[in-house]
Structure formats: structure tokens, C-alpha cells
Amino acid sequence: MSQIIQSVKGTRDFYPEEMAVRSWLYELIRHVSTLFGYQEYEAPFLEYLDLYAAKSGDELVREQSFVFQDRSGEWITLRPELTPSLARMVAQKQRQLVYPLRWWSFGPFWRYERPQKGRTREFFQWNIDLIGQDLPEADAELVSIAATFFRTLGLKPSQVQIEVNNRRLLDNQLDQLNFPKEDRGSILRLIDRREKMPSSDWEKYAQEDYQLTNHQIDGLLAMLSNLDLWQESNELVRFFDALNASGVSEYIRYSPAIVRGLDYYTGTVFEARDRDGEFRAILGGGHYDNLVADVGGDPLPGVGFAMGDVVISLVAKKFGCLPQKFINQKPTVLVTIFDESTLADSLQLAADLRQAGFATLTTNEPSKLAKQFKFADRVQAAAVIVLGPAEIEAGQVTVKDLTSGEQVTFPRTDLVPYLSKILATPSAS
RNA sequence: GUGGGUGUAGCUCAGUUGGCAGAGCACCGCACUGUGGAUGCGGCUGUCGUGGGUUCAAGUCCCAUCACCCACCCCA
Numbered sequence A: 001m002s003q004i005i006q007s008v009k010g011t012r013d014f015y016p017e018e019m020a021v022r023s024w025l026y027e028l029i030r031h032v033s034t035l036f037g038y039q040e041y042e043a044p045f046l047e048y049l050d051l052y053a054a055k056s057g058d059e060l061v062r063e064q065s066f067v068f069q070d071r072s073g074e075w076i077t078l079r080p081e082l083t084p085s086l087a088r089m090v091a092q093k094q095r096q097l098v099y100p101l102r103w104w105s106f107g108p109f110w111r112y113e114r115p116q117k118g119r120t121r122e123f124f125q126w127n128i129d130l131i132g133q134d135l136p137e138a139d140a141e142l143v144s145i146a147a148t149f150f151r152t153l154g155l156k157p158s159q160v161q162i163e164v165n166n167r168r169l170l171d172n173q174l175d176q177l178n179f180p181k182e183d184r185g186s187i188l189r190l191i192d193r194r195e196k197m198p199s200s201d202w203e204k205y206a207q208e209d210y211q212l213t214n215h216q217i218d219g220l221l222a223m224l225s226n227l228d229l230w231q232e233s234n235e236l237v238r239f240f241d242a243l244n245a246s247g248v249s250e251y252i253r254y255s256p257a258i259v260r261g262l263d264y265y266t267g268t269v270f271e272a273r274d275r276d277g278e279f280r281a282i283l284g285g286g287h288y289d290n291l292v293a294d295v296g297g298d299p300l301p302g303v304g305f306a307m308g309d310v311v312i313s314l315v316a317k318k319f320g321c322l323p324q325k326f327i328n329q330k331p332t333v334l335v336t337i338f339d340e341s342t343l344a345d346s347l348q349l350a351a352d353l354r355q356a357g358f359a360t361l362t363t364n365e366p367s368k369l370a371k372q373f374k375f376a377d378r379v380q381a382a383a384v385i386v387l388g389p390a391e392i393e394a395g396q397v398t399v400k401d402l403t404s405g406e407q408v409t410f411p412r413t414d415l416v417p418y419l420s421k422i423l424a425t426p427s428a429s
Numbered sequence B: 001g002u003g004g005g006u007g008u009a010g011c012u013c014a015g016u017u018g019g020c021a022g023a024g025c026a027c028c029g030c031a032c033u034g035u036g037g038a039u040g041c042g043g044c045u046g047u048c049g050u051g052g053g054u055u056c057a058a059g060u061c062c063c064a065u066c067a068c069c070c071a072c073c074c075c076a
Helices: A016-035 A049-053 A058-064 A083-092 A136-153 A167-176 A181-196 A199-210 A214-225 A234-246 A309-318 A340-355 A369-378 A389-394 A412-424
Strands: A046-048 A066-069 A075-078 A101-110 A122-131 A160-166 A252-254 A265-274 A283-288 A302-308 A332-335 A359-362 A383-386 A396-401 A407-411
Touching: A016 A101, A016 A122, A016 A136, A016 A309, A046 A049, A049 A058, A049 A075, A049 A083, A083 A122, A122 A136, A122 A309, A136 A160, A136 A234, A136 A265, A136 A283, A136 A302, A160 A167, A160 A234, A167 A181, A167 A234, A167 A265, A181 A199, A181 A214, A199 A214, A234 A252, A234 A265, A265 A302, A302 A309, A332 A340, A332 A369, A340 A359, A340 A389, A340 A412, A369 A383, A383 A412, A389 A396, A396 A412, A407 A412
Parallel strands: A160 A252, A332 A359, A332 A383
Antiparallel strands: A046 A075, A066 A075, A101 A122, A122 A302, A160 A265, A265 A283, A283 A302, A383 A396, A396 A407
């Protein structure tokens, strides 16, 4: 046991059971994305470090990404996010594309962070963007996609909520409270922390670490508790109107404390969380003014979000939304091998069945029938076909339906229609 | 980077003031030489994470180390 080389810290082995969950998630994502008319794309997993250094603060990339030199000495990064690659892909063909662009992707990403609940070093992420429109209705479309995804998954508005804010609205409010523009970043962090600590601690923290006046603290608190503030933002009013019309508004609410990272978001921002607050954010995104700015290209606005596979899987599991049985497993039949003399007959029958479209197994070697039946049971085969000397001589087969336990013997030529009949009832939904 | 918790059979775990290494499940065999699940009987299973120390004696106490989990930090 101790001789087995360990897996890399923060990575996960996907045994068939876990792989089934991942495939199921991918299918759901593909379904919802294409339902809204989005096209799938993919970018390289390896990128030059420069691609990120241009954008997301080089400290961040150097410390929280997997970076290495290739054999020629080039600095390569295992992609920690998709947006810079997307920006490049769009910039390279900026004049040839049809706008607004509606693109989605689901693939692996790597971040060199300390693994913990809901966070691994290697994870899969759904990215979906609408590029080339600067409209509240476009922002609403993305949020509507997120809500539709939750609904399709079976998560209820009482279980998950998409919380929305707007950076311009927030900025205006902070201007009115006389916060200088240059340390917006730290104030946003303070706001972000509001819900993570008791209010008395927070006020003390704001006074001592941030040197805020009582007036500013009161102003911040008033802003953060004003759930009608969105009405002062024309953008948000249109945004919520659009969502109402789309019939998903019960999944969405205005939340003045939502900030989202500091980087490229300039307008509406949003993130989805479980209502119990047990998990970290399920997905997050927002509106940006210029996707391709740092890669060289003409200004291009857009809106998008990203969702990692780890948290959504935990949430789906908690609320019982994972399917009991996974559809990717086709019912299989097992053809027994009676002895050496019948081996060829069994292999040939198995080949015929595969030709007819049935997922078919054999044991590849003769053994006691009991053993072969037990094996069939263990691998959850739907039926066992016994082809012994008696059947071969009579030109027959014996079929046992492992679900019902029924067993019949009949001419071999009737096998395909019979199997079609007993396997027709889908055991999984 | 900081702090806390956990490492014992394939799995889940128990193990008393330091005194023979355990249970359930799983697995294998038999009852049953052409039939799975259920039952009964029998059997297999260990570097107690690793390295050192204390002791007549360490799974148990001490030190170090590694891994996993949880929280902080961060979150593109």
C-alpha cells in the first residue's frame, strides 16, 4: 500500500462512479448551453505565462498557478482560467466573427492553492460568455442561463440563489460616502468581509484597520442593508425586468454586498450560493467593458460566468439531485462459456450480439456456471445467455433475465428480438 | 504561508491506567459438478502512515516527518 505512488496533491482520481457524475454534469451543461443557442469551443490547456501576466497581476499568477519552463526555456502555465485565452481567440478573428458571440466551454483548470472543502488544485469549469453586446438584457440572459441550469438540475430557489449587484451603482454609492477612488480595492474587500464576521467585530475592524470614520461606517452599513438600492440603477431595473419576463426571477435577488474579484468586471456582477451558506460560491460572473483590451484588439464588451465542478457537485449531492443510476451505462448481457469445446461458439455468439447492438461480455475462459452467474450479477448485467452443449446441439440458447429471474430456452434465431424485448424497459431514467 | 483534526485488515471503524492485533462488511471455499442475489458453516487478510525516543514492554506516552480533512489567507 505504501509503495503505491500517491496522486498529486489536490487532484482527484475519477473512478467509473465519479466519472459518471462528471459526464452527467457535462451533459447537463451542454444541454442548457445549447438550449440558449451557445456554441462549444475549447482553448489550449497550456499557455505562455505572458498571456496572464498581461492581465491578472503577475504576483497572482506566479504564486497561484502551475508555472514551469519547457525544454527550450519558455515559461509555460497550466491555465488557471479561460478568459485570457478566450480574449486571444476572439481578438485573432475579431473581424470574422458574428456578434454577439455566444460561446461555452467545459474543461480542466489548475490553481496552485491549498486544497480544502470545495476546492482542489485540478478542477473542471464551465465557462459561458456572450460577447459584443453592452445591454442589461444580455446580462440578464446569462443569469437566466444560470437559473435555468439550476432548475434543470432540480435545485430549487429555496436552496440556491443568484445574488446580483452592479459595480457602477456600488461606485456611485462609495463616491457619495467620500471614499477615495484609489483605495476602492480595500473597501471592496471590507464589504466582502461584512457577512463573514459578527457586526461588532466588523465595525471595530473597519475603524482600526481601515481608519474609517463613524459616518463612513454608518453609510456603508446603510448601503449594505438597503435592499431597494437597485431601483436607483437604470441598468439593474432593466436587468430585473428582463429576468421577470424570462420567468426565472425567483432564483435571483439583489444583494448589495456582492463584490466579485477586482479585475475586469465593470457593470453588473453576480454569484450563486447555497442559501444555508454551507458551501463557497457555486458560480460567479459579470459584465465587462473590454474583453480584448490587453491582448490588442478593438474594445468589445460582454458578460459571462464560470462554474467549477467541485462545489456544484457537493450542492447537488446535498440536495439529492444526483441521479440514482447513470444513463451512460448500457444494460449488458453476458454469454457464458461452458468448456473449452464451446469457447468458439460463445465468442461467436457474443460477436453476433454486438453486431446487433447489444453490449456484450464474456468471461473469456470456461469456469463453473455459478461463478459466471455471480460475475454477471456483480457487474450488474441485465441478462445471462447460457450456451452449453445441450443448447448448441439443439440450435438453441438459454436466456436468464437477471432482474426478474425468469429463464427460457428457445431457438437461437429468436435471440435478438427476445433481448430487444426484455432490455427495452429502461431501468434508469 | 498560519492554525486545528485524523492516519489500525480491501472498506468502515473499535482497541481500557502502556501488557497476545480486534469487529462488521467485503473477499475465497463448501453445502450446490448446468444457474447470481438469500442462508448456514469454514477460511484468508496487518510495516498499527513513516522515522526516532522513553520503557522490561508502545497501536497507546514524547519528538520529528509525510499524507488526507477542516478553517484562515486568497479566490482570476
